[in-house]
Amino acid sequence: MSLPDRSMPNDREDSVNAAWPSPHGAWFPRIWQVIVAAALFVAMFLNVLWDGPFRGLDQWLADAVQSWGIRELTPTGIEENEPWNTIGFLLSQTGGRWTNVTWILVLCVMAWVTDRTLVPLLRVGVAVFIMWAAVYPFKEWMDRSFPMDPAGDYFGAVGGLGGAYPSGHQTNSILLGSVGAWIAVQYIRQRWLRHLVCWYAVLAPIISAVAVIGMNYHWLTDVLGGAGMAVVLLWLLRAASATSAGQHLEARLTFSENQPPPGDRAANER
Template identity: 30%
Template sequence: MTTTVADRRTLPWWPDLLLLAALAALTVALVQGHLLTLDQRVADWALTHHAPIPYWTARVLNYVGQGGQVLSPIALILSGLLVYRTRSVRAALPFLAAYVITYLTIGPMKIYFDRAAPRFSGPFKVEMFNPVASGDKARSYPSGHVANSLVWFTVFAILAAALLRRTLTRWERFTLGVLPVVIVFCTTVYTGFHWLTDSVAGLLLGVVLARLLIRLPWDRIPLPDLRGWERPAFF
């Protein structure tokens, strides 16, 4: 999902508003009890079709959306390489921004909506604001894996373009911006880690956050005098 500097200036806001409206509508529908039957049917099918090879393949591939253990450490390494190459702290800004926006959005939403995952053995597991589940057992909505895959692979694309000193090709953008999201979306639902609508919500939220990262003018963000370490790091 990387763009050129010129593209960033003209990236419209109306798609973001539509995505947020869709997320709000989906959330309200779930709170009012709609789409729960669909979620349950999809989960029932997935949980009864766990042949060993496809299931464990999906489990492994699902790590593509693991923000804390996989994606953010990789982003930190790439940021460190770019800081070393450019001698600029600006190279670390995409990593810091991604960490902050995911921390302030995904986590609080999971805690507030209190929805259990399909694997939860207690009652009311498909409902929002589950009165029985709590803690880690009630953090299914929205899917953090799907949202994280969008956010962190956008960071990868931004850093990769800066390290390569060129705009990424269409296939490179597809590899970083689309393929991981499709993999995580499908495996998250198939493994029973999330309901279908959890993943849809994570997709809607993740696209908004990714577009926000794309818009930010990393080389023009005001920084104090850092003895040259505030020099531009991107192109």
């Protein structure tokens, strides 16, 4: 059975360079969006570092969430009430690193089967690395407490519980979700699966943010800072891929004789 023609995009909707997160395309942030995201990250960073005006909002929201009783800070520790705690944890996994890597690896296998390409594997590998390299130095250096740490403050969490800023969950949900959509639009032939992945990339950051704030895993400013960092990292990854060196490397990692051209490579639905 011959492979379907992948030289033409399946329709005008499935764009590999969408200007916004879209259920019909992969987001390639525009420069102005990157500037706004970088400014957001810096603003949240300085707010945390200098005890800025958002601290009051952070504390008010954390206190309100704790009053819901999903997770309560008691004299003997944190008490978790079921089933809401489990539901919140599962929803927060939309920002889990290995949760996202697992389903993206399935897309990588599908791309290998149909196109004999290692490009998706390279993309997700680089995404995980740059996320780790960018986020964790801030976590380690700032040692910011989580809302329900016994220390109950921005800094000085006891027992090595620091590392709240920025939110790795939020960075993962945006960066890895968008990378998954990028891979899906270019290499996955089933239209329903492409759209499912693209919808996930749109909704995962929202679900992750609500979950980690609703469980008091993170302060609001952690989530905003993580979102800002994710957009910058996504742009760096997409921009590097678009360079001549990036295109050459991706061509070297594709072993199919019928290699699709750069750009929109989504095929007609079988």
